Amino acid sequence: MTARRHPLLLPALIALTLIAALGSLTLGAVPLAPGRVLAVLTGGGDEVARAILIDLRMPRMLLGLIVGAILGLAGASLQGYLRNPLAEPSVLGASNAAALGAVCALYFGLAHVHPVILPLLAITTSLVAIAALFLLAGPSESPLTLILAGIAVATLAGAGISLSLNLSPNPFAAMEIMSWLMGSLENRSYAHVSIALPCVLIGSALLIADGRTLDALTLGEEGAQALGADLAKTRLRIMLGVAIGVGGAVAVSGAIGFVGLIVPHLVRPLTDRSPSAILVPSLLGGAALLTFADIGVRLIPTSSELKLGVLTALLGVPVFLVHLMRERRLW
Amino acid sequence: MVTIRTEEITVRLGRYPAVSGITLDLFPGQLVGIVGPNGAGKSTLIRAMLGLAKSVSGTVSIDGTPIARLSRQEIARRIAYLPQGQTLHWPLLVERLAALGRMPHLGPLSRLSPQDEALIDAALARADVLHLKGRIATELSGGERARVLLARALAVGAPALIADEPLAALDPGHQIDVMDLLKAEARGGALVVTVLHDLGMAARYCDRLLLMDRGKLVADGVPLDVLTEQSLAEVYGISACIDANGDWPLILPTGRIKG
Numbered sequence: 001m002t003a004r005r006h007p008l009l010l011p012a013l014i015a016l017t018l019i020a021a022l023g024s025l026t027l028g029a030v031p032l033a034p035g036r037v038l039a040v041l042t043g044g045g046d047e048v049a050r051a052i053l054i055d056l057r058m059p060r061m062l063l064g065l066i067v068g069a070i071l072g073l074a075g076a077s078l079q080g081y082l083r084n085p086l087a088e089p090s091v092l093g094a095s096n097a098a099a100l101g102a103v104c105a106l107y108f109g110l111a112h113v114h115p116v117i118l119p120l121l122a123i124t125t126s127l128v129a130i131a132a133l134f135l136l137a138g139p140s141e142s143p144l145t146l147i148l149a150g151i152a153v154a155t156l157a158g159a160g161i162s163l164s165l166n167l168s169p170n171p172f173a174a175m176e177i178m179s180w181l182m183g184s185l186e187n188r189s190y191a192h193v194s195i196a197l198p199c200v201l202i203g204s205a206l207l208i209a210d211g212r213t214l215d216a217l218t219l220g221e222e223g224a225q226a227l228g229a230d231l232a233k234t235r236l237r238i239m240l241g242v243a244i245g246v247g248g249a250v251a252v253s254g255a256i257g258f259v260g261l262i263v264p265h266l267v268r269p270l271t272d273r274s275p276s277a278i279l280v281p282s283l284l285g286g287a288a289l290l291t292f293a294d295i296g297v298r299l300i301p302t303s304s305e306l307k308l309g310v311l312t313a314l315l316g317v318p319v320f321l322v323h324l325m326r327e328r329r330l331w
Numbered sequence: 332m333v334t335i336r337t338e339e340i341t342v343r344l345g346r347y348p349a350v351s352g353i354t355l356d357l358f359p360g361q362l363v364g365i366v367g368p369n370g371a372g373k374s375t376l377i378r379a380m381l382g383l384a385k386s387v388s389g390t391v392s393i394d395g396t397p398i399a400r401l402s403r404q405e406i407a408r409r410i411a412y413l414p415q416g417q418t419l420h421w422p423l424l425v426e427r428l429a430a431l432g433r434m435p436h437l438g439p440l441s442r443l444s445p446q447d448e449a450l451i452d453a454a455l456a457r458a459d460v461l462h463l464k465g466r467i468a469t470e471l472s473g474g475e476r477a478r479v480l481l482a483r484a485l486a487v488g489a490p491a492l493i494a495d496e497p498l499a500a501l502d503p504g505h506q507i508d509v510m511d512l513l514k515a516e517a518r519g520g521a522l523v524v525t526v527l528h529d530l531g532m533a534a535r536y537c538d539r540l541l542l543m544d545r546g547k548l549v550a551d552g553v554p555l556d557v558l559t560e561q562s563l564a565e566v567y568g569i570s571a572c573i574d575a576n577g578d579w580p581l582i583l584p585t586g587r588i589k590g
Contacts, residue, residue: 228407
């Protein structure tokens with residue numbers, strides 16, 4: 001059962017990710033010539049370039065890569081497990097729920113008590129949301145049930161966030177909460193990287209090893225079980241992996257939607273279309289896509305910087321439309 | 332070599348028992364057919380044998396070990412299962428689909444060995460679908476897909492095979508091919524259990540028939556002892572012309588008994 005991919009897919013994605021990372025260091029509000037970037041990276045360079053690069057752009061680049069990676073992988077894994085090409089952390093409400101946890105931590109001032117509380121709360125609420133989703137959707141294999149359950153969970157989490165906006169004590173608090181809804185990597189530091197990185201590593205480790213069971217699920221739940229798949233364990237790993245990975249990512253970036261939807265759809269045609277074959281490409285593709293999108297929000301000339309979640313949503317809608325047209329056989 | 336034993340098993344689907352109090356011993360080397368009208372509990376019975384049914388009372392054991400004590404993988408290595416009329420959720424290549432049959436034998440991250448590949452090709456050839464190897468399974472005809480799924484079950488290489496309505500969607504030629512294949516598996520020492528609706532095929536090929544009605548086992552034995560005019564009338568509500576004198580037993584349903 002060796003997954004087949006286009007032989008150049010992985011090398012191309014790695015190259016793309018490296019280009020995105022380099023672009024993220026080079027491009028921004030203050031143009032830095034590649035020469036100056038290179039000088040800093042090799043240990044030299046001037047003070048200004050060093051400050052911009054090491055303290056501002058480097059953590060932002062790292063966060064773009066790791067947040068994008070887990071969003072892409074979580075999308076691919078959920079699509080495989082739920083046998084549904086529309087499954088994705090934000091469509092299913094996991095991202096919104098994590099954002100709700102983060103907002104609660106901010107609203108009640110818990111975030112200032114200890115820096116671990118915010119990501120912990122984000123992970124917990126995201127786990128609750130996914131558990132509720134799996135419970136609501138049940139063993140049904142219909143995409144409709146799942147999407148409906150996802151809408152219910154996402155709407156509830158959204159309502160919670162709106163409530164906190166509604167009741168927020170002052171406009172600054174409201175602004176801060178709003179930024180969690182739209183997602184951004186602006187002004188992030190290494191402290192944020194140190195929160196997100198372990199969560200994303202644990203989440204990825206939980207999600208990446210179940211490819212074979214995901215493939216077996218092509219035959220439905222009983223078909224997979226009759227092939228020896230332990231679905232209860234797989235479900236637990238996926239729930240924990242998505243909650244910890246996406247929860248940790250959302251805790252630093254806010255809810256960034258659609259990456260997990262777009263990336264598997266882009267890489268799938270370059271593989272044999274089996275769920276296992278898109279896991280690693282989706283991880284790499286997510287990292288590259290989000291980093292490119294983050295370069296985009298920096299370069300698009302607007303009065304205040306565009307929010308990352310806005311851009312990914314704009315990219316995600318066409319993917320939905322293409323899927324709709326295929327369903328209606330207009331394509 | 333595998334024997335399956337069920338002791339007083341009852342399976343409830345909702346409030347009603349779909350299978351009630353069935354005790355059976357199934358031995359290797361036999362082709363066992365399960366027949367009965369729609370809703371008689373045939374599929375539920377075989378799902379219980381595989382440990383896939385929920386709320387089962389009584390015990391099912393494989394080679395004397397209760398299945399509750401076996402892991403899913405251990406069951407999967409012993410019994411290959413071909414569910415009825417399967418929908419495929421992703422457009423997999425035929426060879427990838429058949430390769431899933433090797434899953435019970437592989438560790439989570441290990442790859443297919445050349446022996447695995449050879450077994451997959453052999454299974455595809457036996458189900459007469461080797462020429463479809465490079466095609467996408469969801470784009471095949473219903474009958475071709477059914478044979479690919481049969482190849483998937485054969486690729487497991489398990490000592491027992493349970494097939495739920497393997498003849499549905501097949502043309503007469505391939506129906507005969509599949510029954511020949513199941514018979515050959517049994518002659519090779521495997522235990523083969525299959526749900527059938529074609530009583531003629533069941534009588535002609537099976538070594539032993541189980542006749543089910545409303546969750547109960549109403550007859551068990553060699554085909555012509557099980558399928559009599561009386562039993563068909565009672566269980567199916569049909570009249571039938573049964574001819575046991577030719578080279579092959581013939582069973583032709585002739586009409587519905589009103590009443």
